[in-house]
Amino acid sequence: MIEIRDLVVRRGGRTVLQVDELDVQNGEVLAVVGPNGAGKSTLLLALARLIRAERGRILFNGQQVQAESDTAHRRRLALVLQDALLFDLSVYENVAIGLRFRKVGKKKIEPRVNTWLERLGIAHLRDRRASQISGGEAQRVSLARALVLEPELLLLDEPFAALDPPTRIRLLDDLRAILPKTGTTVIFITHNLDEAQRLAGRMAIFLDGKIRQLGTPEEILAAPADAQVAAFFKQTKM
Numbered sequence: 001m002i003e004i005r006d007l008v009v010r011r012g013g014r015t016v017l018q019v020d021e022l023d024v025q026n027g028e029v030l031a032v033v034g035p036n037g038a039g040k041s042t043l044l045l046a047l048a049r050l051i052r053a054e055r056g057r058i059l060f061n062g063q064q065v066q067a068e069s070d071t072a073h074r075r076r077l078a079l080v081l082q083d084a085l086l087f088d089l090s091v092y093e094n095v096a097i098g099l100r101f102r103k104v105g106k107k108k109i110e111p112r113v114n115t116w117l118e119r120l121g122i123a124h125l126r127d128r129r130a131s132q133i134s135g136g137e138a139q140r141v142s143l144a145r146a147l148v149l150e151p152e153l154l155l156l157d158e159p160f161a162a163l164d165p166p167t168r169i170r171l172l173d174d175l176r177a178i179l180p181k182t183g184t185t186v187i188f189i190t191h192n193l194d195e196a197q198r199l200a201g202r203m204a205i206f207l208d209g210k211i212r213q214l215g216t217p218e219e220i221l222a223a224p225a226d227a228q229v230a231a232f233f234k235q236t237k238m
Contacts (some may be wrong), residue, residue, distance in 0.1 A: 095117065
């Protein structure tokens with residue numbers, strides 16, 4: 001689904017991301033793992049066309065991303081951040097708002113929203129205002145708001161980092177059950193190896209803006225590519 005070749009992003013005269021080659025298959029969940037400053041979020045922003053690369057190609061289902069407008073490209077994906085950033089509206093209205101922006105008819109909006117409220121276990125919060133729900137519930141609303149759009153690509157930027165461990169594990173397990181049924185392709189940014197293992201089929205280990213190792217979580221944890229990757233694992237909370 002996604003092909004990245006010779007991608008370079010520079011900021012302040014410094015190269016912050018350099019990806020020679022990365023392919024993501026349709027329906028795959030890929031975890032991009034690394035410490036702060038490793039280039040993980042920069043990759044996500046480049047995929048969303050929120051920052052410009054100095055050079056390189058990103059192909060989306062065989063079509064070069066630069067060949068379509070920013071608006072057309074962004075309609076094909078959805079982005080979920082660490083902070084839920086909900087509007088001061090009801091849970092239902094927060095999930096529906098993206099569909100309204102896209103001029104989806106009212107008769108189609110309600111069943112789609114209700115489906116995702118059920119799937120993410122927040123149907124009972126339908127009429128509650130966003131300011132009255134917990135952090136874990138807010139992140140479920142944020143995920144429902146993204147997934148109701150039926151994106152071809154879902155970008156997750158450390159969406160579980162602010163959650164307490166039990167809440168995080170429950171949400172990860174629910175997503176692991178939901179995503180195979182939707183066939184959504186997911187790129188999931190995290191510095192937490194346990195999150196990556198629970199949700200992703202493959203991991204890309206980023207250090208200093210480059211991919212240092214790519215494979216299944218089991219392969220990478222069993223045989224780190226080099227001393228720096230091994231050191232990262234030792235320092236990272238599992």
